[in-house]
Amino acid sequence: xxxxxxxxxxxxxxxxxxxxxxxxxxxxxxxxxxxxxxxxxxxxxxxxxxxxxxxxxxxxxxxxxxxxxxxxxxxxxxxxxxxxxxxxxxxxxxxxxxxxxxxxxxxxxxxxxxxxxxxxxxxxxxxxxx
Amino acid sequence: xxxxxxxxxxxxxxxxxxxxxxxxxxxxxxxxxxxxxxxxxxxxxxxxxxxxxxxxxxxxxxxxxxxxxxxxxxxxxxxxxxxxxxxxxxxxxxxxxxxxxxxxxxxxxxxxxxxxxxxxxxxxxxxxxxxxxxxxxxxxxxxxxxxxxxxxxxxxxxxxxxxxxxxxxxxxxxxxxxxxxxxxxxxxxxxxxxxxxxxxxxxxxxxxxxxxxxx
Numbered sequence: 001x002x003x004x005x006x007x008x009x010x011x012x013x014x015x016x017x018x019x020x021x022x023x024x025x026x027x028x029x030x031x032x033x034x035x036x037x038x039x040x041x042x043x044x045x046x047x048x049x050x051x052x053x054x055x056x057x058x059x060x061x062x063x064x065x066x067x068x069x070x071x072x073x074x075x076x077x078x079x080x081x082x083x084x085x086x087x088x089x090x091x092x093x094x095x096x097x098x099x100x101x102x103x104x105x106x107x108x109x110x111x112x113x114x115x116x117x118x119x120x121x122x123x124x125x126x127x128x129x130x
Numbered sequence: 131x132x133x134x135x136x137x138x139x140x141x142x143x144x145x146x147x148x149x150x151x152x153x154x155x156x157x158x159x160x161x162x163x164x165x166x167x168x169x170x171x172x173x174x175x176x177x178x179x180x181x182x183x184x185x186x187x188x189x190x191x192x193x194x195x196x197x198x199x200x201x202x203x204x205x206x207x208x209x210x211x212x213x214x215x216x217x218x219x220x221x222x223x224x225x226x227x228x229x230x231x232x233x234x235x236x237x238x239x240x241x242x243x244x245x246x247x248x249x250x251x252x253x254x255x256x257x258x259x260x261x262x263x264x265x266x267x268x269x270x271x272x273x274x275x276x277x278x279x280x281x282x283x284x285x286x287x288x289x290x291x292x293x294x295x296x297x298x299x300x301x302x303x304x305x306x307x308x309x310x311x312x313x314x315x316x317x318x319x320x321x322x323x324x325x326x327x328x329x330x331x332x333x334x335x336x337x338x339x340x341x342x343x344x345x
Binding site: 009036037038039041042043044045046047068069070073074076077 | 165167171203204205206207208209210211212213215216250251307308311
């Protein structure tokens with residue numbers, strides 16, 4: 001089982017992505033939101049990210065989907081203190097990447113590599129056909 | 131006169147005061163090319179460090195610096211949290227279990243801090259970041275010490291170099307962080323991270339200089 005960690009500068013944005021993506025995974029995979037700074041203001045928090053990672057401790061692998069700026073560095077810093085299952089940080093756009101990752105992760109026996117590859121396909125997603 | 135835990139504590143409280151005094155300036159610089167939170171973020175981080183310092187006052191210099199880094203990591207919500215946090219943690223690791231340090235150890239700690247920032251932010255010189263202020267400051271410190279200057283004078287040379295380095299970020303094109311999304315529009319603005327680094331090193335120079343005058 002692969003879990004998803006949603007990291008955004010906005011706590012509400014992270015929760016929104018979690019809500020949106022949980023709908024298509026129908027609660028089959030764990031998705032945790034870790035948005036906002038430690039006081040809830042805009043920013044990213046190593047502590048909040050670590051708490052999120054700990055909530056996903058029982059899965060076989062975690063894909064972290066991030067928005068931008070300090071989100072990547074905050075996840076990397078948290079990973080230095082995390083001793084649980086393997087974690088990959090995705091280069092995919094947050095919403096679309098999380099969506100495609102969740103679709104892949106609901107496949108039985110999906111691996112972290114497969115889920116990470118599925119998320120990356122979001123970079124080539126065409127929304128408007130001309 | 132060696133540097134003791136009292137000097138390190140004095141350095142951190144001086145840095146906190148300077149960051150607090152320049153909080154609005156740092157935030158204004160960040161508003162131009164980032165997300166307008168650098169001054170407020172760092173001020174909150176250093177205030178938390180000041181509150182934590184008494185709990186490690188009887189420990190070694192390495193522990194104090196590591197605690198400083200961990201506190202910054204857990205209280206600063208922008209990129210400066212992981213960057214400065216890693217810098218202080220790495221400096222603390224370089225000075226683990228030390229109760230007294232000399233000039234060479236200061237260089238060692240600053241080099242470890244720079245290595246940490248480079249590893250965390252993957253920035254090189256010329257990309258409009260903290261590295262553009264810290265790297266030339268360490269060069270100046272090393273050169274001044276090699277020329278036989280005492281640590282106080284040498285850290286003043288480093289403080290001059292760190293300001294020049296921060297100002298040199300003005301014509302640079304941002305290659306890292308939120309400012310890089312602005313592309314060409316990042317040119318003409320001084321990097322807020324390089325500027326806060328200048329204030330932190332100014333605090334170091336003030337404390338080292340005061341130490342020598344008192345010796």
